[in-house]
Amino acid sequence: MATMQQVAERAGVSIATVSFVVNGSKKVLPHTRERVEAAMRELGYSRNHAGSALARGRTDIIALLYPAFERNLSGTAMTFFTSAADRARERGYTLVLWPAHNEAAEITELTASGLVDGVLLMEVQLEDGRVDRLKEGRTPFALIGRTQDPEGMAWVDVDFASSVETAIEELVALGHTSILYISGATEKRFVAHGGVARARESYLQTMAQSGLTATTLTCGENSAAGRLLAAELVEHHPDATAIILMNEHAAPGLAIGLAQHGVRVPDDLSIISIGTSAHMASMAEPVLTHMDSPAAELGRLGVDAIIERINEPDRPLPQTLIPCTPGEGASVARAPRR
Amino acid sequence: MATMQQVAERAGVSIATVSFVVNGSKKVLPHTRERVEAAMRELGYSRNHAGSALARGRTDIIALLYPAFERNLSGTAMTFFTSAADRARERGYTLVLWPAHNEAAEITELTASGLVDGVLLMEVQLEDGRVDRLKEGRTPFALIGRTQDPEGMAWVDVDFASSVETAIEELVALGHTSILYISGATEKRFVAHGGVARARESYLQTMAQSGLTATTLTCGENSAAGRLLAAELVEHHPDATAIILMNEHAAPGLAIGLAQHGVRVPDDLSIISIGTSAHMASMAEPVLTHMDSPAAELGRLGVDAIIERINEPDRPLPQTLIPCTPGEGASVARAPRR
Numbered sequence: 213m214a215t216m217q218q219v220a221e222r223a224g225v226s227i228a229t230v231s232f233v234v235n236g237s238k239k240v241l242p243h244t245r246e247r248v249e250a251a252m253r254e255l256g257y258s259r260n261h262a263g264s265a266l267a268r269g270r271t272d273i274i275a276l277l278y279p280a281f282e283r284n285l286s287g288t289a290m291t292f293f294t295s296a297a298d299r300a301r302e303r304g305y306t307l308v309l310w311p312a313h314n315e316a317a318e319i320t321e322l323t324a325s326g327l328v329d330g331v332l333l334m335e336v337q338l339e340d341g342r343v344d345r346l347k348e349g350r351t352p353f354a355l356i357g358r359t360q361d362p363e364g365m366a367w368v369d370v371d372f373a374s375s376v377e378t379a380i381e382e383l384v385a386l387g388h389t390s391i392l393y394i395s396g397a398t399e400k401r402f403v404a405h406g407g408v409a410r411a412r413e414s415y416l417q418t419m420a421q422s423g424l425t426a427t428t429l430t431c432g433e434n435s436a437a438g439r440l441l442a443a444e445l446v447e448h449h450p451d452a453t454a455i456i457l458m459n460e461h462a463a464p465g466l467a468i469g470l471a472q473h474g475v476r477v478p479d480d481l482s483i484i485s486i487g488t489s490a491h492m493a494s495m496a497e498p499v500l501t502h503m504d505s506p507a508a509e510l511g512r513l514g515v516d517a518i519i520e521r522i523n524e525p526d527r528p529l530p531q532t533l534i535p536c537t538p539g540e541g542a543s544v545a546r547a548p549r550r
Numbered sequence: 551m552a553t554m555q556q557v558a559e560r561a562g563v564s565i566a567t568v569s570f571v572v573n574g575s576k577k578v579l580p581h582t583r584e585r586v587e588a589a590m591r592e593l594g595y596s597r598n599h600a601g602s603a604l605a606r607g608r609t610d611i612i613a614l615l616y617p618a619f620e621r622n623l624s625g626t627a628m629t630f631f632t633s634a635a636d637r638a639r640e641r642g643y644t645l646v647l648w649p650a651h652n653e654a655a656e657i658t659e660l661t662a663s664g665l666v667d668g669v670l671l672m673e674v675q676l677e678d679g680r681v682d683r684l685k686e687g688r689t690p691f692a693l694i695g696r697t698q699d700p701e702g703m704a705w706v707d708v709d710f711a712s713s714v715e716t717a718i719e720e721l722v723a724l725g726h727t728s729i730l731y732i733s734g735a736t737e738k739r740f741v742a743h744g745g746v747a748r749a750r751e752s753y754l755q756t757m758a759q760s761g762l763t764a765t766t767l768t769c770g771e772n773s774a775a776g777r778l779l780a781a782e783l784v785e786h787h788p789d790a791t792a793i794i795l796m797n798e799h800a801a802p803g804l805a806i807g808l809a810q811h812g813v814r815v816p817d818d819l820s821i822i823s824i825g826t827s828a829h830m831a832s833m834a835e836p837v838l839t840h841m842d843s844p845a846a847e848l849g850r851l852g853v854d855a856i857i858e859r860i861n862e863p864d865r866p867l868p869q870t871l872i873p874c875t876p877g878e879g880a881s882v883a884r885a886p887r888r
Contacts, residue, residue: 233655234659245655249654249655249658252658253658253686257662271665273665275646290628293647293649294649297649301649306648306649307649308613308646308647308648308649309631309646309647309649310644310646311631311632311635311639311644311645311646311647316587317571317583317587320587320590320591321572324595327609327611327665348591434829434832435829435832435833436832439832461829464802464833464834465832465833468835471835491772491773491799494772494773494774494777494803495773495802495803495833496802497806497809
């Protein structure tokens with residue numbers, strides 16, 4: 213196999229320049245890059261990444277493990293992936309989205325394969341068998357999210373609890389006392405999901421502390437379900453004046469359904485959409501007042517956390533909580549007089 | 551390192567059963583699986599996938615290459631990914647989403663790495679430097695989409711051309727003569743995109759053949775841009791009675807904007823949304839009459855195509871065109887009398 217030196221000679225450049233091209237570690241002028249690439253092809257040079265990487269015990273690949281079979285990636289998760297992939301690239305790694313069933317055996321297999329240097333686990337459950345397997349293995353890992361007791365692990369997570377608390381406080385300050393909480397699908401695994409469970413718990417606690425009655429509802433994660441929910445609200449919860457919504461995909465349909473039933477948002481009913489994006493909030497009319505998921509920041513921090521685990525395992529464990537950030541919208545107003 | 555035989559002895563099962571657990575190739579009773587996994591952990595058994603795979607020149611990994619840095623995955627692309635990952639798993643492979651800038655050098659590096667057995671390339675452009683690199687390399691590949699001249703390559707693609715033609719014929723049969731075409735963002739790469747370019751070309755041709763005047767517009771891929779587009783339509787295209795929409799993310803905002811300007815869909819203006827899903831179509835009011843992207847089928851066929859290239863390179867090249875399928879909606883009606 214050709215060496216980097218031979219490529220450099222053929223292309224008439226320094227070895228450093230070849231290295232820059234091969235590793236993408238520094239900008240190289242387009243025509244220089246083309247010369248180097250041509251020389252690589254002509255000489256059949258390859259980094260022989262897998263071979264050399266395995267020899268030194270590294271592949272420079274990070275697996276972002278996502279249960280793609282069970283749940284479609286939300287826009288938020290996609291932003292997370294894009295941001296994480298970008299950050300990994302900046303730091304000399306390739307981050308790939310690795311689909312997985314939520315099965316512990318798959319984790320054992322992946323970490324034993326030697327194909328990845330580290331694992332980032334998404335959609336963490338309060339009790340999570342995959343985390344137990346990751347703990348047993350030797351592959352460094354970090355969580356996007358948290359188990360019930362995340363001590364002794366590296367994690368970054370969205371602070372849904374404080375976001376829900378902030379939203380309720382804002383609504384209470386505007387005179388609302390009948391505030392519903394609406395989250396996604398009802399299946400067990402969503403209740404067991406760390407973020408979903410903590411958000412709901414925060415709602416229940418904050419309402420109790422404010423002396424208010426809590427009412428939680430669920431709704432499928434699509435617009436058709438949102439439309440149906442509107443009818444249910446009109447029939448069974450006519451006194452509600454505000455909604456905390458943890459279900460961005462149902463939002464446009466919910467707004468459409470409410471309008472069809474003559475419920476004006478925000479005059480009759482205020483809505484705060486939590487853990488979403490301006491893109492999704494803008495699909496409803498009026499544009500929803502919302503709290504943005506910090507997906508892009510989480511992606512960067514998650515990658516930094518796993519790279520630190522890979523390279524500096526003796527450093528203190530990164531454990532970072534990031535709140536949602538308030539976004540513009542027109543779906544919140546003072547509570548109507550009844 | 552422990553052998554499969556030792557694991558079988560420790561777990562008190564046959565080697566075949568260990569193999570089933572390790573390879574996920576057959577269902578194993580939960581408690582048997584647990585015994586095998588416990589024995590694997592206790593003995594430190596690992597498939598040593600990377601090592602043995604490289605020794606036999608295989609990793610059983612397929613990379614689905616996607617320009618995630620430049621474009622967020624649409625819901626449709628996500629459906630494609632999920633379906634492809636599922637199909638790969640059925641056939642004993644792992645399909646990972648591999649983010650890439652649209653740079654040819656990255657392709658050279660990936661195919662030279664030996665880390666993947668095959669590459670599926672998404673978002674194919676009419677002239678695509680990445681395809682040229684794939685042709686030069688030795689790693690089998692298949693395209694999701696087509697270049698200008700895809701002869702000599704394996705590909706599966708959506709037949710946008712026939713879908714657009716069908717949509718226009720349906721509108722013409724309902725008396726429409728002023729039919730606008732609205733696609734996504736204006737940047738060069740979208741025009742250069744095989745599917746986008748062929749859909750637009752089909753619109754221009756079909757309108758010409760029908761003796762009708764063609765008008766194409768572009769609009770950012772989000773609801774805010776859709777709202778603005780509504781104002782533009784009212785001001786500059788008051789005579790239009792129908793829209794062919796190739797921009798699912800702008801659709802909810804467009805419908806909202808039209809309603810705010812007093813334009814009734816479908817009484818005043820019909821809309822057919824092409825290459826989308828029932829999920830997205832339902833985010834607008836009325837639910838959009840649409841043509842579903844065959845994303846799930848494309849995912850399965852794409853994986854079958856690349857696996858055939860990997861294992862049976864001498865067979866005829868798979869080249870498959872799949873039309874969109876009509877979906878329910880309420881946004882098309884007879885053309886209004888003017």
